[in-house]
Each structure stands twice: as C-alpha cells, then as structure tokens.
Amino acid sequence: xxxxxxxxxxxxxxxxxxxxxxxxxxxxxxxxxxxxxxxxxxxxxxxxxxxxxxxxxxxxxxxxxxxxxxxxxxxxxxxxxxxxxxxxxxxxxxxxxxxxxxxxxxxxxxxxxxxxxxxxxxxxxxxxxxx
Numbered sequence: 001x002x003x004x005x006x007x008x009x010x011x012x013x014x015x016x017x018x019x020x021x022x023x024x025x026x027x028x029x030x031x032x033x034x035x036x037x038x039x040x041x042x043x044x045x046x047x048x049x050x051x052x053x054x055x056x057x058x059x060x061x062x063x064x065x066x067x068x069x070x071x072x073x074x075x076x077x078x079x080x081x082x083x084x085x086x087x088x089x090x091x092x093x094x095x096x097x098x099x100x101x102x103x104x105x106x107x108x109x110x111x112x113x114x115x116x117x118x119x120x121x122x123x124x125x126x127x128x129x130x131x
Contacts, residue, residue, distance in 0.1 A: 015117025057101030083124050091121040
C-alpha cells in the first residue's frame with residue numbers, strides 16, 4: 001500500500017501504471033488496483049507489481065505504419081515468457097505485429113490478453129519464425 005498526503009497532485013485512477021524507483025534497484029512497474037481518499041483528502045492506493053524487467057520497444061500492426069510505444073517484459077530469468085504492455089487498442093487475438101527495440105526486429109502473433117484497463121493492454125505473444 002502506498003499513501004500520499006493531500007496537496008497538489010495529478011489525477012490518480014484505478015488501472016494506472018506506476019514506475020517505482022528504489023535506490024540501487026532495478027525499475028519496477030505496478031498497477032493501481034484500489035484507491036481510497038479519506039475525509040482529510042489523503043490518498044491510499046493498493047498496487048499489484050508487474051513481474052519482470054521492462055524494456056522500451058515499439059510495435060506496429062502489420063499493414064500499418066504508425067509506431068506505438070510498448071514495454072516488453074521478460075517474466076522469467078530465461079526470457080521464455082515475454083509479454084507486451086501497450087496502449088489500449090493494439091490487442092486483437094491472433095493479430096500480427098512488428099516489434100523493434102529488442103535486438104533484431106521480429107513479427108509476433110498476439111495470443112492471450114492477460115490484463116487491461118482503460119489505458120493499457122498486457123498480452124502474451126508468439127514470435128513468428130523468419131520466412
């Protein structure tokens with residue numbers, strides 16, 4: 001649980017993604033799952049940590065030219081399970097997208113929608129073999 005005293009602050013909403021910075025620790029991501037504002041205007045939030053280390057990449061659905069920022073998250077130490085965290089609207093089951101920023105660009109087929117909110121989608125994917 002995180003809390004903050006009243007005062008000037010930007011809007012905070014359930015489903016927002018937070019970047020958590022700790023001295024001499026790798027960056028962590030968290031998703032706001034609950035939010036409470038008491039009568040003194042103090043905010044408390046409950047967060048769920050997103051497991052894995054995020055890497056900034058860009059993706060583009062096949063046959064589109066617009067590049068979309070995304071976070072590629074390795075969810076295990078062997079890089080066997082990777083997920084993408086993107087803006088809302090990228091995920092469609094079995095859609096093919098191009099991913100760049102993680103070594104050589106590759107084409108991936110989107111598989112399962114794992115989480116979503118008003119702002120983001122998190123899904124797994126399978127890398128298509130080079131043709």
